[in-house]
Amino acid sequence: MRVATAIGVALWVAASSASAGTTRFHAISLSAKLENQVSQGVDFKIDRSSESAKDVVQACTGTPTKTQGLYLQESCGFPGLENNHVVIFDTETMSVTPIGSLELDVDFALTHTKGGPTQLLSASMPFHAELKCDSAIDLVLDGVIDMAFEPNATVCLSTFKAHFTGTNVQGTAFVVAPGSALSGKKPLVFF
């Protein structure tokens, strides 16, 4: 990652444009609806809970700081967005811990353009994600992601949102139920 860490200071701006050599991190908001099988006396019941991005960071780091968060580290380009990483990113220390990626099925991508097919506005496509950190998080997710792009020639993500279902195989098996979603904010861009 090319960041201005030589003097221990990161320069970052809210993105309005992108160019080669930048590194882009989108903060992820997560709302996973978990439904787990539990014993109640001799019967089996369903226990419902939710998992947020903060919960994931806590599970993966143990003791998260205020500057740590769940991010999507993006490589601009379409195709090319497939080369992304879901990471625990610390905006102070600039440490990056990958925990998985969003595997995008670009064969089924639907795009919106303007000015003919050249300027890409948005795209929707199926995705598959396996997010894992040690034994704390082991999420397998499938859904559809909607992406909005910045108005530039490089094709960089602006924001995104996704609905998904899946499983978490951590400990006792449980499901990630319908209604689960994630979204990504406009990126922090590091030069």
Added chain:
Amino acid sequence: MTKRSVRGLALPLACISLFGLARSAGAQESIHSVSINMKAVAQATNTGGDRTAAKSTVNDASIFEACVGQAPTKTQTLDLDFLDCTDLSNNLVNAVDGPNFDIVLGGIGAFMFEMDRATFKSSGGDTVQKSAQIPVLVSIECVAPDASITLSGIANITFKPFGGTFCPETVKVKLTGFGMTTANPAFLANDGSSAHSKRVVDQENM
């Protein structure tokens, strides 16, 4: 075509099955009517040359037509056949005909349940199985004419006792995924897509 009691693989019309049979003697079988509704979004181009999305609905009738080669009559539909209630993964989606789906036109798919991730509700200890939530991959595949659909979701299944075991009563699942049929080139099955099934008849296999 074949009577359900025989259930060979003699397929009608243009339907070519990619799914086989796996019935066990003595097994409790539960046959469901199944409806599938997909919010399909396909790539389109508007008059200005911009790429846009074209929305449509792909449902069980259009899947039937894509696989069998003609629209279903009033007595024709798709079923979801749990061939052995003790093994939910042993199931088929069939194109069928008749009031109790007696005539099987051909197998066109399956609900692939991820049983090791299932969560159950029970009462009376684990002796009375009431409901389950199970990750599922719904696969529809047929050729000439073509349909290829892959959907994933979490199935909510309710059970009722039958023949000493518990058979699915209903299956409800919200789905997302992708697919194509002869009438619908590559499409995205968006959030809001679903499949429902309801038990029509149970039988014990000889």
